[in-house]
Amino acid sequence: MKFADAKIIEAVTLAGLTLAPSQVSGSIRLVPVLRPGAPGDLRIARRQYDEELAGVGAGKDCTYFSYIPHGLVMSWSDDGSAIAANGSQLKGRDGRVRDFEVAKIRWMQRIAQRETGNSLRLLPLHLAMEGFLSLYFSGPNIVWTEYSKRVVRHGLTPRTEWAYDGESIAGFENALRIFEIHENQVGVLVFVADAMASAFVVSTPDDYRSLHRTLLADFFGELIWQYALMYKTVMPLTVGIDEADVDDLAGLREAVSNVRHRWGEFHGVMAADLLGRPVRSQSVYQAGPFTLQRFMTDLDLDKENHFGEAIVREDGTMEYLKTYRLSAAQARRAYLLSQLAVAQWNLDDAATSLQTTRNELVLRLEKAGFGYLIEATLRTAASKSAWLLRKKGPFEK
Numbered sequence: 001m002k003f004a005d006a007k008i009i010e011a012v013t014l015a016g017l018t019l020a021p022s023q024v025s026g027s028i029r030l031v032p033v034l035r036p037g038a039p040g041d042l043r044i045a046r047r048q049y050d051e052e053l054a055g056v057g058a059g060k061d062c063t064y065f066s067y068i069p070h071g072l073v074m075s076w077s078d079d080g081s082a083i084a085a086n087g088s089q090l091k092g093r094d095g096r097v098r099d100f101e102v103a104k105i106r107w108m109q110r111i112a113q114r115e116t117g118n119s120l121r122l123l124p125l126h127l128a129m130e131g132f133l134s135l136y137f138s139g140p141n142i143v144w145t146e147y148s149k150r151v152v153r154h155g156l157t158p159r160t161e162w163a164y165d166g167e168s169i170a171g172f173e174n175a176l177r178i179f180e181i182h183e184n185q186v187g188v189l190v191f192v193a194d195a196m197a198s199a200f201v202v203s204t205p206d207d208y209r210s211l212h213r214t215l216l217a218d219f220f221g222e223l224i225w226q227y228a229l230m231y232k233t234v235m236p237l238t239v240g241i242d243e244a245d246v247d248d249l250a251g252l253r254e255a256v257s258n259v260r261h262r263w264g265e266f267h268g269v270m271a272a273d274l275l276g277r278p279v280r281s282q283s284v285y286q287a288g289p290f291t292l293q294r295f296m297t298d299l300d301l302d303k304e305n306h307f308g309e310a311i312v313r314e315d316g317t318m319e320y321l322k323t324y325r326l327s328a329a330q331a332r333r334a335y336l337l338s339q340l341a342v343a344q345w346n347l348d349d350a351a352t353s354l355q356t357t358r359n360e361l362v363l364r365l366e367k368a369g370f371g372y373l374i375e376a377t378l379r380t381a382a383s384k385s386a387w388l389l390r391k392k393g394p395f396e397k
Helices: 126-134 149-154 172-178 205-217 222-230 249-270 328-342 347-353 358-373 376-392
Strands: 023-025 028-034 042-048 053-057 063-066 070-076 096-099 104-108 112-114 119-122 185-192 195-201 279-287 290-297 306-313 318-325
Touching: 023 172, 028 172, 042 205, 042 318, 063 126, 070 205, 070 290, 112 279, 126 290, 126 306, 126 318, 149 358, 172 205, 185 205, 185 222, 195 205, 195 222, 279 306, 328 347, 328 358, 347 358, 358 376
Parallel strands: 053 104
Antiparallel strands: 023 028, 028 185, 042 070, 053 063, 070 119, 096 104, 112 119, 185 195, 195 318, 279 290, 290 306, 306 318
């Protein structure tokens, strides 16, 4: 695969796409994404899987495990001519299936797998999640005595994260059911209690219609799940028309168009922590004029943090987009790992960069679920130090 001419995104943008006024059901706000005049030279279709678990090769001696309800099959033309959907709604034969009585597991070689002709099967969102989990997966590259023998030998394995599927998000299924799909709609921005949850974009309106309800099989972070339970409504957004500026039908039509435009711009502002935010991107596959890549926003604990995957045309047009918002806990875990990596896994240097003490850093790692990284005696000493500080009280030395 050659990536020399690949179009690598530096920020997520919706250039060439339009945001329409949102539709609201309870705490769910859905913002349609429109693409006028889709060329049709890239098509995406669903491939159904029925197994309870899937295992996918993710590099040397590494396997990615997850529940994967379906794959997406991308088909394209090299000359820009329109193509028909490839009928991949039928069950695929990816890999092999083994029945372990308690569960069936589908084993696949790659998360993005080239098939016959101009066809590529990818596992939606799992392409991005596997990239997220693999960040700093190998652990310390220096045998620091502070780390457990298990981590020095095997890295962070197993590295795990938990998420909720779309069917678990209160009100989401009903919102998708009553959602009015626009004529040129190719995607949607999903907000829960007006918090950005995810973005989903494909290349053509026909493909979006067939994939609309697959959003229920996507996964979402704990914060989004909690917001859907806590909030029953969203703040109303109203944009009025000044009657004094309307003299005839043409003027009314222009005023309505301006309102729709301002409404769409405001929804873009609501998604500002994703759209236009700097990202780190990695090319995964070059398919003719299209580049499949995964990305992650710069980690900022004071902002929303997202990762995702995209297919970008050589002119920069976004042809496919699927994103996931990290929960606060997931962002903290990723941030701690990134700071350790920057410090070459030296605990003292990492503590200094985080403006904390070595013992406090050890306790933060323990709280984040990375206690197994640290040698047991060091964790015990850190816990004892914290206990003594609490016992002395704030005014004792």
